[in-house]
Amino acid sequence: MPLRSLFAGLLAAAQVPEPLPPASGAAIEWRAPASCPDRGALLRAIETRLGRSLRPGELGVDGVVTVHATPPLYRLALRLRAGGPEERRTLTAATCAALTDATAVLVASAVAARAPGDPGVGQAPAVPGPAGARPRGKPSIVTPAGGHPAATPAGSEPGATPPGREPAGQPAGALATPAEAVEDITPSGPPAPDDPPAAAWEPAPPPVVPGTVEERALEPVEPLAPPAEPARRPALGGFVRVQGGPEYGALPGMTGAVGLAAGLLWRRARLEVQGVWLAPRTADRAQGQLRASLAAASVQGCARLGRGRVEAPVCGGLELGGMRGEARGVPDARTTTGLWLAVVAGAGVAVRLGARWSLTGALQLAGAIVGPDFQVRDPGPAVRLFAPAPVTGRLLVGVEVRLGDPR
Structure with missing residues (x-):
C-alpha cells in the first residue's frame, strides 16, 4: 500500500497541466532585407526553443542584418539584454535563415541562463518525490564538450538524460545546446563533504551552430551609412x-520685336537687362514718307511669384534708346535719330521644361517720357510725319537658360 500510494502521487504530479503561456511582451527590433525571416518568425523561434512565451521586460533584442558582396553574404549586428548587462555580438552566415535560427538559439540560451527557475531550454522539469528524500550516494561530476562540470545522478551514465524525462520546450530530434545537455541536481539538506564547490557550477556559454554561423566577438560592427x-x-x-x-x-x-535678356536670380527676385530692336516701319503722308526703327535697352527688377514648375515674374524699370527716322520724297530730307526714354512694366509666366530650360512669355507696356517728333518744315508751318504713341505694348515669347537657380 505505501508503494502504491507513492506511484499514485507521482502520476498525479506528472499530469498537472501547465498554464497557457501569456502573450509575448518582449522588446525585439529586427531589421533585415525583405528576403529574410521577419520579426514574427524570430519571435516564434525563440519561444519554441524556450518552451514558453516571453514576459514583458524579460528580453531586449536589437538586430540589424546586412548583405555583403563577398561570402559570407549575410552579417548580423546583435545587441542582447536578458535581465543583465547588454551583450554585443556579430554573426555571419551564408543564408539569412541560418542567421535567424542561430539568433533564436543565442537568445533562448541567454533567457534560460538568467532565469534558472523557469521551465525552458536551460532546465529540465524536476521529478517530485517523498518529502526530505535525498539520492543515495553523492552526485558524480562529468565534463561536457563545453568544458563545464555538470552533475548526474548516481548510477546513471555521464551526460545521459534520466529516463522518462525530456527537456522542456525542446521538440524531439532538435539540436541540443550546452544548456540543454546538462542537468543540475541539487540534493536537499546540507551538502556532502565531497560535493564540488559552488564555483564549479558555471553556466555554459551561449552556443554557436557549427558549420553555419561564425562568431567574431572582437570584430567591430560596420556602422550604417549616414543618409x-x-x-x-x-x-x-x-x-x-x-x-x-x-x-x-x-x-x-504693327511691327516685330526681337531681344536678348540676361541677369541675376535670387530665391524671390531677379534683376535683368534687356535689349530690344524694333523692325523698321514706314509712315505715308501727303508731304512724304518716314521710315522709322527703334533700338533700346532697359534695366528691370522683378518679383518671382509662384512655386514649382511655374513662375510668374512681375517686372518694372526704365528703357533708354534711340529712334532712327529717314524721310523720303521730301526736299532737303535728312536722316536723324531721336531720344527714346520710357518707363517699362510687365508681367509674364515661365514654365520650367528641365533642370535649366524654361519657356517664357511676357506682356510689356512702355510709357514714353521722352520721344522723337519727326516733322517737315518747307517754309511755313511744321507738318508732323510721325510721333510714337504715349503708351506702347509688346508681347514677347522666349526661351530661357538658367545657371544655378536658387529655387
Missing part, C-alpha cells in the same frame, strides 16, 4: 533669354 544630405542650392544664380514677338505703338503700325 545622404540634400544638395544645397546656391544663393545666387543667373540666366540668359532670347525672345521676340509683335509690338504696337512705338513705330508706324
Whole structure:
C-alpha cells in the first residue's frame, strides 16, 4: 500500500497541466532585407526553443542584418539584454535563415541562463518525490564538450538524460545546446563533504551552430551609412533669354520685336537687362514718307511669384534708346535719330521644361517720357510725319537658360 500510494502521487504530479503561456511582451527590433525571416518568425523561434512565451521586460533584442558582396553574404549586428548587462555580438552566415535560427538559439540560451527557475531550454522539469528524500550516494561530476562540470545522478551514465524525462520546450530530434545537455541536481539538506564547490557550477556559454554561423566577438560592427544630405542650392544664380514677338505703338503700325535678356536670380527676385530692336516701319503722308526703327535697352527688377514648375515674374524699370527716322520724297530730307526714354512694366509666366530650360512669355507696356517728333518744315508751318504713341505694348515669347537657380 505505501508503494502504491507513492506511484499514485507521482502520476498525479506528472499530469498537472501547465498554464497557457501569456502573450509575448518582449522588446525585439529586427531589421533585415525583405528576403529574410521577419520579426514574427524570430519571435516564434525563440519561444519554441524556450518552451514558453516571453514576459514583458524579460528580453531586449536589437538586430540589424546586412548583405555583403563577398561570402559570407549575410552579417548580423546583435545587441542582447536578458535581465543583465547588454551583450554585443556579430554573426555571419551564408543564408539569412541560418542567421535567424542561430539568433533564436543565442537568445533562448541567454533567457534560460538568467532565469534558472523557469521551465525552458536551460532546465529540465524536476521529478517530485517523498518529502526530505535525498539520492543515495553523492552526485558524480562529468565534463561536457563545453568544458563545464555538470552533475548526474548516481548510477546513471555521464551526460545521459534520466529516463522518462525530456527537456522542456525542446521538440524531439532538435539540436541540443550546452544548456540543454546538462542537468543540475541539487540534493536537499546540507551538502556532502565531497560535493564540488559552488564555483564549479558555471553556466555554459551561449552556443554557436557549427558549420553555419561564425562568431567574431572582437570584430567591430560596420556602422550604417549616414543618409545622404540634400544638395544645397546656391544663393545666387543667373540666366540668359532670347525672345521676340509683335509690338504696337512705338513705330508706324504693327511691327516685330526681337531681344536678348540676361541677369541675376535670387530665391524671390531677379534683376535683368534687356535689349530690344524694333523692325523698321514706314509712315505715308501727303508731304512724304518716314521710315522709322527703334533700338533700346532697359534695366528691370522683378518679383518671382509662384512655386514649382511655374513662375510668374512681375517686372518694372526704365528703357533708354534711340529712334532712327529717314524721310523720303521730301526736299532737303535728312536722316536723324531721336531720344527714346520710357518707363517699362510687365508681367509674364515661365514654365520650367528641365533642370535649366524654361519657356517664357511676357506682356510689356512702355510709357514714353521722352520721344522723337519727326516733322517737315518747307517754309511755313511744321507738318508732323510721325510721333510714337504715349503708351506702347509688346508681347514677347522666349526661351530661357538658367545657371544655378536658387529655387
